[in-house]
Amino acid sequence: MNRRAFATMFASSAAVLLLATGLSHAEVKVGTPAPAFSAVNSEGKTVNLNDYRGKTVVLEWTNDGCPYVRKHYGSGNMQALQKKWTDQGIVWLSVISSPPGEQGFADGARANSLTTERKAMPTAVLLDPKQQVAKAFGATSTPHMYVIKPDGTLAYAGAIDDKPTSRPSDITGAKNYVDEALAELKAGKPVTNPATRAYGCVVKYSS
Amino acid sequence: MLLNNLNRILALVLCVVGFACSSARAQNPADLVKVELLAEPDAIVPGEPFTVGIKLSMKEHWHTYWQNPGDSGEPTQATWKLPPGFTAGDLEWPAPSLIRVGPAANFGYEGHTILLARVTPPRDVRPGTTVDLAADVAYLVCEKICIPGEASVSLSLPVSEQGRPQHTNALFDAARSQLPQPSPWSAAFGSDTKAITLFLRAQDLRGDAIRSATFFPYDNTLIDNAAPQVLQADGETTRLSIERSQIAKSIPQRIDGVLVLEEDVGGKLARHAFAIQAAPSAALAAGEGGLTILYAVISALIAGVILNLMPCVFPVLSIKILHLTQHEAETPRRVRLHGVAYAFGILACFTILAGVLHALRSGGAEIGWGFQLQSPLVVASLAFILFALGLSLSGILTIGTSLTRVGGSRLLQQGGLSGSFFAGVLATVVATPCTAPFMGASIGFALTQPFQVGLAVFLALGLGLALPFLVLAFMPGLQRLLPRPGPWMETLKQFLAFPLYATVAWLVWVLSFQVGASGLLAALASLVLIAFGAWAYGLSQGQSNVSARALRGMAAVSVVGVVALAIVIDLNRPTETTAQGASPQVSSEAFSQQKLDALLASRQPVFVNLTAAWCITCLVNERTALSTGAVREAFAGKQVTYLKGDWTNRNPEITRLLEKFGRSGVPLYVLYRDGREPVVLPQILTPSLVLDALEQI
Numbered sequence: 001m002n003r004r005a006f007a008t009m010f011a012s013s014a015a016v017l018l019l020a021t022g023l024s025h026a027e028v029k030v031g032t033p034a035p036a037f038s039a040v041n042s043e044g045k046t047v048n049l050n051d052y053r054g055k056t057v058v059l060e061w062t063n064d065g066c067p068y069v070r071k072h073y074g075s076g077n078m079q080a081l082q083k084k085w086t087d088q089g090i091v092w093l094s095v096i097s098s099p100p101g102e103q104g105f106a107d108g109a110r111a112n113s114l115t116t117e118r119k120a121m122p123t124a125v126l127l128d129p130k131q132q133v134a135k136a137f138g139a140t141s142t143p144h145m146y147v148i149k150p151d152g153t154l155a156y157a158g159a160i161d162d163k164p165t166s167r168p169s170d171i172t173g174a175k176n177y178v179d180e181a182l183a184e185l186k187a188g189k190p191v192t193n194p195a196t197r198a199y200g201c202v203v204k205y206s207s
Numbered sequence: 208m209l210l211n212n213l214n215r216i217l218a219l220v221l222c223v224v225g226f227a228c229s230s231a232r233a234q235n236p237a238d239l240v241k242v243e244l245l246a247e248p249d250a251i252v253p254g255e256p257f258t259v260g261i262k263l264s265m266k267e268h269w270h271t272y273w274q275n276p277g278d279s280g281e282p283t284q285a286t287w288k289l290p291p292g293f294t295a296g297d298l299e300w301p302a303p304s305l306i307r308v309g310p311a312a313n314f315g316y317e318g319h320t321i322l323l324a325r326v327t328p329p330r331d332v333r334p335g336t337t338v339d340l341a342a343d344v345a346y347l348v349c350e351k352i353c354i355p356g357e358a359s360v361s362l363s364l365p366v367s368e369q370g371r372p373q374h375t376n377a378l379f380d381a382a383r384s385q386l387p388q389p390s391p392w393s394a395a396f397g398s399d400t401k402a403i404t405l406f407l408r409a410q411d412l413r414g415d416a417i418r419s420a421t422f423f424p425y426d427n428t429l430i431d432n433a434a435p436q437v438l439q440a441d442g443e444t445t446r447l448s449i450e451r452s453q454i455a456k457s458i459p460q461r462i463d464g465v466l467v468l469e470e471d472v473g474g475k476l477a478r479h480a481f482a483i484q485a486a487p488s489a490a491l492a493a494g495e496g497g498l499t500i501l502y503a504v505i506s507a508l509i510a511g512v513i514l515n516l517m518p519c520v521f522p523v524l525s526i527k528i529l530h531l532t533q534h535e536a537e538t539p540r541r542v543r544l545h546g547v548a549y550a551f552g553i554l555a556c557f558t559i560l561a562g563v564l565h566a567l568r569s570g571g572a573e574i575g576w577g578f579q580l581q582s583p584l585v586v587a588s589l590a591f592i593l594f595a596l597g598l599s600l601s602g603i604l605t606i607g608t609s610l611t612r613v614g615g616s617r618l619l620q621q622g623g624l625s626g627s628f629f630a631g632v633l634a635t636v637v638a639t640p641c642t643a644p645f646m647g648a649s650i651g652f653a654l655t656q657p658f659q660v661g662l663a664v665f666l667a668l669g670l671g672l673a674l675p676f677l678v679l680a681f682m683p684g685l686q687r688l689l690p691r692p693g694p695w696m697e698t699l700k701q702f703l704a705f706p707l708y709a710t711v712a713w714l715v716w717v718l719s720f721q722v723g724a725s726g727l728l729a730a731l732a733s734l735v736l737i738a739f740g741a742w743a744y745g746l747s748q749g750q751s752n753v754s755a756r757a758l759r760g761m762a763a764v765s766v767v768g769v770v771a772l773a774i775v776i777d778l779n780r781p782t783e784t785t786a787q788g789a790s791p792q793v794s795s796e797a798f799s800q801q802k803l804d805a806l807l808a809s810r811q812p813v814f815v816n817l818t819a820a821w822c823i824t825c826l827v828n829e830r831t832a833l834s835t836g837a838v839r840e841a842f843a844g845k846q847v848t849y850l851k852g853d854w855t856n857r858n859p860e861i862t863r864l865l866e867k868f869g870r871s872g873v874p875l876y877v878l879y880r881d882g883r884e885p886v887v888l889p890q891i892l893t894p895s896l897v898l899d900a901l902e903q904i
Binding site for chain 2: 029030065066067068102103135138140141157158164165166167195196197198199200201202203204205
């Protein structure tokens with residue numbers, strides 16, 4: 001069997017498997033309630049989305065080995081955004097969905113040391129090694145960003161900004177969609193760009 | 208080829224600046240992608256554009272990205288560093304592959320790919336010197352993890368004198384064959400909240416040979432990249448349904464992208480990419496679920512009403528209405544019954560048509576609406592019926608008819624309810640040639656639906672056709688508005704023959720595409736015979752027994768003659784029809800075994816191309832290889848006779864030749880050279896492949 005045929009066979013059987021196990025990613029829609037979830041955070045506590053009713057919540061999918069994540073952490077861009085908005089009372093949850101053995105996987109201790117090393121300012125880091133939260137939200141990339149309004153509806157889903165590259169130099173001059181959405185929500189205005197195409201590395205789904 | 212160490216340094220810097228070298232497993236992008244800069248000519252000529260290629264060779268399982276990377280990733284970018292005066296065009300992207308990663312889908316390249324660009328040197332570059340071309344190529348290479356890389360590549364080329372022959376380069380030929388070709392089909396799109404449907408006017412596309420169809424839009428917010436795309440072909444329109452993404456704010460005015468079709472060519476998969484530009488389709492716009500059916504039914508109803516005005520139907524309807532005015536003695540109830548009978552006649556016909564069509568399709572026949580007109584016999588028969596009807600309106604068939612017996616054919620004259628029923632049948636029969644070009648798209652849509660829906664659309668069309676007469680029959684007030692009978696009716700009746708003759712003329716024109724010269728002659732002779740028979744029959748009506756019998760005998764002989772000629776028409780199927788009319792062609796002759804044998808006997812080189820209108824691979828080969836200037840020149844230079852066999856319709860001679868070369872289908876390309884074994888070319892051609900083969904003559 002040649003490689004191509006094998007690859008095709010492999011891909012199609014993988015696709016069938018995906019369909020069979022009902023893993024086809026859920027499409028969340030901006031304007032509708034965000035899917036409820038609970039996950040263990042890096043301190044070992046179980047966190048439930050409902051715990052944050054009445055507060056604006058940001059979800060940030062992350063993978064410390066991904067060049068696109070590094071673009072925003074290496075430059076301090078992500079930390080600055082986390083600080084700016086957690087200071088104003090919003091809840092920032094970083095989600096790590098890489099399974100063990102894959103790039104970006106972290107247990108609680110590793111996740112905490114990453115936060116310290118990077119001087120990151122999330123409210124909590126959620127560990128999602130089985131991609132349950134990722135599947136619920138249909139997260140495909142790192143960084144994939146979501147903003148949930150205090151009433152639990154999804155206000156933003158997509159990229160962090162409008163420059164889909166891994167070059168840190170592109171951060172200057174880029175329009176930060178998350179910052180824009182949070183500012184508009186704070187001002188009680190509708191979100192101008194509620195959905196964009198996320199960019200970055202693929203979220204590592206364990207097959 | 209200079210492979211820069213920049214990326215190595217970059218990786219190192221990342222490693223030092225970053226902190227997680229260990230977790231990144233320190234992959235070096237240069238080990239994953241080999242970047243080369245290649246030029247098609249071995250020397251450049253001042254002022255003459257040439258093609259360069261950036262070749263990316265990926266390590267197994269790794270991929271780089273297309274201009275729209277899909278759910279993640281980043282397109283490869285090139286920054287040119289060219290000598291002064293040189294300009295480079297945009298990168299030309301080969302058609303991408305769909306690369307699934309978990310629940311996401313990327314658009315990109317595995318294995319290797321060549322991004323082409325056209326470079327134009329200035330006129331004043333001096334022959335004898337060398338020029339250096341360079342580019343910085345930034346790419347993202349991913350497997351499960353993604354690594355950005357950058358490579359500086361360069362190339363030196365000598366400058367030569369004007370007019371040095373440029374050899375086509377097999378590598379570049381292959382690269383060009385991966386670029387999307389202009390679409391041979393016009394495209395439109397419809398959309399609803401969930402999906403975008405692309406419609407291709409591709410009558411020739413055979414659904415059963417297409418293994419996969421994937422549309423890659425340039426706009427990366429348009430579709431759900433990972434969702435399966437569903438292809439449906441009905442012989443008229445090919446539809447591809449694609450789930451919309453939740454990101455796109457609104458549907459654009461135009462959808463641009465690349466459609467990749469994989470066609471089964473004799474057991475092998477041939478991959479073809481076409482550049483698609485789809486405009487919103489007003490006629491084909493689809494609402495959601497039930498609305499679509501309602502829309503189709505309503506539009507069919509309206510189309511049915513409009514059909515009444517078509518040149519083939521209008522005379523029949525007019526005469527039927529005139530007939531109504533003469534039934535003053537009839538009660539309004541009877542008149543209503545006439546209307547209902549007429550409608551039933553039409554609806555019965557449409558039910559039968561829908562049933563036959565459905566039965567044939569479920570039997571596997573690849574037919575769509577208008578299938579009736581694909582048979583020259585049906586076209587000829589319709590022409591004959593309409594011609595006979597026209598003759599009767601002109602008064603030739605019904606000499607001695609009184610004014611009260613207006614209405615040419617017996618069917619139209621019959622006063623009984625069965626007369627009205629058959630008038631409905633006749634209206635449907637004569638309407639057939641007009642519906643095909645008119646209703647094709649909507650009925651084509653109905654045929655892709657379950658039988659009940661299809662039937663509903665057909666019946667709506669029939670109801671529309673019956674509607675004007677029905678309304679008239681049920682509204683006595685309207686009937687009173689009709690003009691009183693009088694001698695003017697005879698004049699009108701004769702005048703109404705002319706739309707029928709016009710339809711006959713059109714049908715003969717249609718026939719001229721379906722049969723050869725002798726078939727056409729037989730059809731025209733039949734028309735003359737029909738006129739003669741009609742005249743003889745009409746004359747017989749006012750004659751004594753003996754001469755009446757003789758005249759009727761002559762009429763009967765004419766009918767037999769017409770039947771005999773009809774057989775001639777049916778047998779005279781064309782040997783040469785090409786659906787690829789618009790594309791530039793090499794001058795070719797129609798293939799026949801006899802012609803081939805004669806040419807071989809005279810020791811001439813012959814190139815045989817066996818093709819079919821529904822074969823995409825054939826179409827692409829003709830456009831990209833056989834019709835190129837270089838190949839045409841080589842054909843002319845080597846005095847090769849180019850024979851083209853069209854297998855669109857069944858042709859036993861072509862089938863035999865295919866079998867001789869162990870093939871069960873087209874395409875087949877064979878080059879016969881004097882006395883030697885014929886050379887069979889591959890099923891997927893490039894110009895250099897053909898040129899190489901011709902070179903050996």
